Amino acid sequence: MSLFSTLNTGASxxxxxxxxxxxxxxxxxxxxxxxxxxxxxxFADYMPQRTSTLAGTGSIGxxxxxxxxxxxxGQGSLTTTSSATDMAVSGSGFFMVQDxxxxxxxxxxxxxxDDDGYLVNGAGYNVQGYTADGGTLxxxxxxLLVSTDPAAASATESVTISAVLNxxxxxxxxxxxxxxxxxxxxxxxxxxxxxxxxxxxYDEMGEAHEVTVAFERDxxxxxxxxxxxxxxxxxxxxxxxxxxxxxxxxSFDTDGTLTAFSGTSTSxxxxxxxxxxxxxxxxxxxxxxxxxxxxxxxxxxxxxxxSAVSAMSQDGYPLGDLSDISVATDGTITGxxxxxEEIVLGQVVLATFSSExxxxxxxxxxxxxxxxxxxxxxxxxGSGGRGDLYSYxxxxxxxxxxxxxxxxxxxxxxxxxxxxxxxxADETLQELVNLV
Numbered sequence: 001m002s003l004f005s006t007l008n009t010g011a012s013x014x015x016x017x018x019x020x021x022x023x024x025x026x027x028x029x030x031x032x033x034x035x036x037x038x039x040x041x042x043f044a045d046y047m048p049q050r051t052s053t054l055a056g057t058g059s060i061g062x063x064x065x066x067x068x069x070x071x072x073x074g075q076g077s078l079t080t081t082s083s084a085t086d087m088a089v090s091g092s093g094f095f096m097v098q099d100x101x102x103x104x105x106x107x108x109x110x111x112x113x114d115d116d117g118y119l120v121n122g123a124g125y126n127v128q129g130y131t132a133d134g135g136t137l138x139x140x141x142x143x144l145l146v147s148t149d150p151a152a153a154s155a156t157e158s159v160t161i162s163a164v165l166n167x168x169x170x171x172x173x174x175x176x177x178x179x180x181x182x183x184x185x186x187x188x189x190x191x192x193x194x195x196x197x198x199x200x201x202y203d204e205m206g207e208a209h210e211v212t213v214a215f216e217r218d219x220x221x222x223x224x225x226x227x228x229x230x231x232x233x234x235x236x237x238x239x240x241x242x243x244x245x246x247x248x249x250x251s252f253d254t255d256g257t258l259t260a261f262s263g264t265s266t267s268x269x270x271x272x273x274x275x276x277x278x279x280x281x282x283x284x285x286x287x288x289x290x291x292x293x294x295x296x297x298x299x300x301x302x303x304x305x306x307s308a309v310s311a312m313s314q315d316g317y318p319l320g321d322l323s324d325i326s327v328a329t330d331g332t333i334t335g336x337x338x339x340x341e342e343i344v345l346g347q348v349v350l351a352t353f354s355s356e357x358x359x360x361x362x363x364x365x366x367x368x369x370x371x372x373x374x375x376x377x378x379x380x381x382g383s384g385g386r387g388d389l390y391s392y393x394x395x396x397x398x399x400x401x402x403x404x405x406x407x408x409x410x411x412x413x414x415x416x417x418x419x420x421x422x423x424x425a426d427e428t429l430q431e432l433v434n435l436v
Contacts, residue, residue: 005049005062006425012063013418016043019066020411027399035108035365036397038072073356076107076398078390084325085111085119088395091387093350094367096128096378097121098143103128105351105376107395108365119144119348123364128378129331130347137332137347141378144333146345148322151337153206156316158284159199160298163309165215165223167256167302169193175216175226182231182243189242190214195307202316203278206339209233211245213285215307223250223302225263227283234280235273246283256302261287261295317341327391331381350386351376 023041030036044067049060078088087109089095094105097120104125111127114120119127129144130137170193178189190196195215200208214226227246231237248263265282266272272280288299299310320339327333331348353359358372369376381389 007422009063009421011418011422012046012065013421014415016041016064016066017411017415017418019069021408021415023069024404024408024411027404028401031397031399031401033108033365033397034110035076035106035395036399037074037076037107038397038399039361040070040072042067042070070357071359071361072398074398076395078393079396081392081394083112084327084391085113086392086394087111087327087348088390088393089350089381089387090390093352093381093386094376095121096141096349096351096376097125097366098128099123099125102368103376104362104366104368105359106365106367109394113146113148117146117148119146119346127348129349132344132346135344137344141349144346144348146325146333147335150322151317151320151335151339151341151343153202153204153319153339154315154317155204155278155281156201156283156314157281158286158297159201159211159213159227159314160286160312161197161213161309162288162299162311163197163215163301164305164307165195165217165300165302166307167304169195169217169307171217171219173216173218175214176218176224180226180228180242180244182234182237182241185242187240187242193217197309197312199312199314201283201314202318203274203276204281205276205278206318207274207276207278208318209274212242218249221252221254223252224248225250225285225287227285233275235275235277237275245280246285248285250287250300252302258288258300258302261289261300263287327389329382329388329390331389347380348389349378350381350389351378352384352386353377 020041023039027038043064045064046062049062078090089107094107095109097104097106111119111121126143128141131142131145172193174189174191175194178185196212198210198212201211202208209229212228214228215223217223225248226244228242228244230239231241231243232239234243237243244266246263246265248261250261251259253259263285267280267282274280286295286297289295317339320337320341322335323338324336325333332344333346335343335345353376354374355372358370359367360370362368379386381387
């Protein structure tokens, strides 16, 4: 092997160590890059040259070259943020983003909602997932649209009451003899013998209405109940005169247990509407029962204590503005509204690959699938071996600075040694020239 070959061997050493330093420098430069995955350079020796030796045929290497630059997909640490749309994957999987033409994959979850409500990354690429319609998720992966529209109002359909009625209440007929049509009898028909409570209900437009529920004892074991609103809230009614929207009866056994109750809505007897034009609708008052008169939800009983309500609820709500969003570990995005409702708005998906090492690095924290990586397997976080998703968090770079410094020192020494091989071969050649 000639001295000129030795020069080439030394030059190859300079080349590979220079490449190694470039990879190390890239890792260090991306120490603070969200979702960055460190790279590692590996080398291979060049084809050796055959040569004769005293012991037979041997070979002398001719240097080394860059073999691969592999991406290390180890988990980076999770750091907390103040944004619900910041997301981090703990485990396997990549976010999917699209630029309109091509799909890319990333571990960088710095997302935000654009002015159209689409979830996008910093480059404006659309995050992929399942969109939702009326709280129901689609089964098709598409640009993830997170609706910021208000939550529609819902009319009250059922009212649940849990209460105790005083068994010492006098029997009366003040309410039963009155006509609560919003034009005749006044609120004076509700006397001190009547137990009353109130609850707010909503019409189909989301407007609130105060309902007074009055209980009157009409026999030893029987009570009647009436649901009343101010007549001014009804179409054709008179302000400050009560209008009946529902009524019913209740029966109790000797120990005060509710044994039967009935209820009828005013809307079942004709077409009535609120003053704003919304239909009055039917109201299902749930007062309890069971063992085994069924119904349940609610619990009315009679005892010797003062009449009192322990719980009341209804299922209507007004129009609500989106006040906050949250992201569950399975990628489900839920909106919280000012009316107390929570509605599913979408779901982020993750992609996994048979060989992550086969992904092609594209810059901008993006990777592209190749034939070496295989096709993406797409699904919800936490399923099919995919990692969990965490909101208010980002995945930090997985670069270990200590390791990079050690690798840098090793490569620097290797570069210096390769340079010394070249200088030594050069001096030797100079000696050969001097002999001529």
